[in-house]
Amino acid sequence: MFDRTRERPHDNTLDPTLDVTEIFTSIQGEGPFMGRPAAFVRLSGCVKPLCPWCDTKHAWEPGESIPVATVADKVSSLGNDLVVITGGEPFLQWASGLKHLEALLIKKGLTVQYETSGKILIPSESKGFKVCSPKHLDDRWHYVQENSLRADCFKFVVKADLARVEGFVKDQGLAANRVWIMPLGDLGEDQLALSPGIWAFCVKKRFNFSPRLHTLFFNNQQGV
Numbered sequence: 577m578f579d580r581t582r583e584r585p586h587d588n589t590l591d592p593t594l595d596v597t598e599i600f601t602s603i604q605g606e607g608p609f610m611g612r613p614a615a616f617v618r619l620s621g622c623v624k625p626l627c628p629w630c631d632t633k634h635a636w637e638p639g640e641s642i643p644v645a646t647v648a649d650k651v652s653s654l655g656n657d658l659v660v661i662t663g664g665e666p667f668l669q670w671a672s673g674l675k676h677l678e679a680l681l682i683k684k685g686l687t688v689q690y691e692t693s694g695k696i697l698i699p700s701e702s703k704g705f706k707v708c709s710p711k712h713l714d715d716r717w718h719y720v721q722e723n724s725l726r727a728d729c730f731k732f733v734v735k736a737d738l739a740r741v742e743g744f745v746k747d748q749g750l751a752a753n754r755v756w757i758m759p760l761g762d763l764g765e766d767q768l769a770l771s772p773g774i775w776a777f778c779v780k781k782r783f784n785f786s787p788r789l790h791t792l793f794f795n796n797q798q799g800v
């Protein structure tokens with residue numbers, strides 16, 4: 577498999593491009609912007625170790641190289657006031673193009689929200705709203721600790737690992753109102769089965785609860 581896990585080495589400021597998997601419109605299905613219509617820009621490439629449960633494996637592979645200005649115009653033409661930039665790991669492309677896209681989108685008056693795993697350092701210059709979803713695999717968190725000060729909020733998809741998430745929140749000194757907890761499950765019925773327990777956990781710990789609307793309503797269907 578083509579290795580998409582290394583940070584791109586150059587800063588192509590004269591003619592910046594982005595490696596894009598897809599651009600589409602939908603509704604943000606989870607987290608603090610849940611329920612809002614949005615344009616989604618999914619950037620290609622992720623950071624090892626890759627998550628076996630990943631539901632966007634198609635973003636691990638190379639996408640289409642598109643000039644930043646073209647991406648910005650496409651997003652603008654979709655008519656949403658919110659754009660979610662996701663991946664893969666979007667911040668892999670910060671220096672090579674993403675910082676230019678963020679500047680263009682903000683100039684156009686859009687709200688920029690990022691989805692990041694926090695496996696690499698979140699750029700301090702980014703003015704977007706950073707939602708970080710730390711990953712635990714191979715018995716440890718794969719997470720850059722400085723991101724606890726750089727992300728705006730954190731979200732965790734959980735099943736029985738509530739104590740592990742609570743430990744992370746405590747170790748990182750995260751305020752409860754920066755944390756969103758969501759039920760695991762590729763099927764709506766799985767989410768519904770877990771939700772009462774997670775609801776009670778959130779009430780007790782003062783965490784935010786979020787469903788994952790796209791899988792709750794459409795199961796594991798792609799393209800919604």
Ligand code: SF4
Binds near residue numbers: 623626663664
């Ligand atoms: S960090 Fe996200 S996009 Fe990357 S492999 Fe894990 S789940 Fe998939």
